[in-house]
Each structure stands twice: as C-alpha cells, then as structure tokens.
Amino acid sequence: xxxxxxxxxxxxxxxxxxxxxxxxxxxxxxxxxxxxxxxxxxxxxxxxxxxxxxxxxxxxxxxxxxxxxxxxxxxxxxxxxxxxxxxxxxxxxxxxxxxxxxxxxxxxxxxxxxxxxxxxxxxxxxxxxxxxxxxxxxxxxxxxxxxxxxxxxxxxxxxxxxxxxxxxxxxxxxxxxxxxxxxxxxxxxxxxxxxxxxxxxxxxxxxxxxxxxxxxxxxxxxxx
Numbered sequence: 001x002x003x004x005x006x007x008x009x010x011x012x013x014x015x016x017x018x019x020x021x022x023x024x025x026x027x028x029x030x031x032x033x034x035x036x037x038x039x040x041x042x043x044x045x046x047x048x049x050x051x052x053x054x055x056x057x058x059x060x061x062x063x064x065x066x067x068x069x070x071x072x073x074x075x076x077x078x079x080x081x082x083x084x085x086x087x088x089x090x091x092x093x094x095x096x097x098x099x100x101x102x103x104x105x106x107x108x109x110x111x112x113x114x115x116x117x118x119x120x121x122x123x124x125x126x127x128x129x130x131x132x133x134x135x136x137x138x139x140x141x142x143x144x145x146x147x148x149x150x151x152x153x154x155x156x157x158x159x160x161x162x163x164x165x166x167x168x169x170x171x172x173x174x175x176x177x178x179x180x181x182x183x184x185x186x187x188x189x190x191x192x193x194x195x196x197x198x199x200x201x202x203x204x205x206x207x208x209x210x211x212x213x214x215x216x217x218x219x220x221x222x223x224x
Contacts, residue, residue, distance in 0.1 A: 014041060048195035055190040059116045062186060066179040067109065072158070073172035074165075079110075082174060085109060106156065111148035112187075118142045119190060126199045131137040136203045139196060146191070152184045 011022045017037040026032060043049075062103035066085065073082035075102065083091065085108055092101035118138050125135040155177075162171050 042197055045193060045195045048122060048193055048198055049126055051193040052190060055186060056116060056120040056123055059186045059190055060120060062179050062183040063116055066176045068182055069176045069177035069180055070174035072174055075170040107148055108149040108154040111145055115149045118145055125201050133203060133204045139199055145210040151180055155180055
C-alpha cells in the first residue's frame, strides 16, 4: 500500500547520500555512521532527556534575568543612562529605525523565548509515561525557533558598538551582558545534549491509538 509509514523505526535514509539502512542498537555515548559516506547518522546521547531538561530550566532562568536587568550603561559629559535588551529595541523604534527594532525584538527576545519555551515543554512532555502527539507537533516547529534565535549575533553587534563608542563615552557593561554571554553557551549545550530521535520514539502516535482502540473493541465484543 502506498503512503504507508515504515513499520520499523530503525530503518532510515542517510540525509547526505540517501542510502536506506537500519540503525543498530547503540550503547549510550556510541554513534552510527553511514557505510557509504561515513557521515554520522545518530549518536545515542547518555541521559539526554534529563540533561536537556536541566539545561532548559537553567536557560529559562538566565533568559529572565537577561531581560530584566540593564545590559549597558553610558556616561557622557556627566549624564548617565542604561538600557535593557527590550529597552534597546524600543529606543530603535522611537528613533525611526522600525525595521531594525522589529528584527532585534524578534531575534533577540521573542525567538529565544520560543526556543527555550518549546524545548522546556518538549522535555517535560517527553518525561511522561506515554508522551502525547502534541510533543511531536512542538518538536516539528522547534527548529524554526532555533534558526531565528540570534543572541550571539546581537552580542557581536554590541561588542563592535562598544569598541566604536569607547572614545566618546564611558561604557559600563551591565549584568545582562554577562548573563547573555552565559546564555549563548547554555543554549549550545542544550542543543548538544538534546536527542530528538529519542523523543520521537517515545511519542504515542495515531496508529498506536488505533491499535489500542481496536484491541479494546475486540475485548468488549468477546465479553459480550
């Protein structure tokens, strides 16, 4: 029958050379490579779900701190001012550079919040005895949030700006600047420890629900 899913989840196609093959059983920490192109197909990460949950909780805490405390302070001719990440986007909007303001707000505030929030929901949902299909829905949309989350790009722009204005004003780095730097590394660690294949394997799919319902229906019929 056409358009039927593969019954064996261990059968995959290499994303690099399209070779169809079966993944072997792997010990934690081991990896499988394609016999044709030698690209890594999957790495069985040890205790991936618990580590991802812990890192996502830490990232959520750092994100809240980074967006509530000042990121930069400037002192010019006796006048001082400081701003947060969101305040910087608002200042750009008020100055008329609305496209830049929207991009900063989306890539440095909204997308990272979605990335952390979705990862936290996925990790919590996958911890249940039989994760529901909404976990898979979040997992499908998660790569988009990761693509648009650009805190490291904003950090690079801020550092370049600091170098340029250092001769004209006294720059006072705020706590948020250091927290954002830590958040960049924590998000990278979260991505490195996340095992999407393990989450997909845990989810209860429609075919499983139909199989359970048909089994229950047969039991009721037999009892009657």
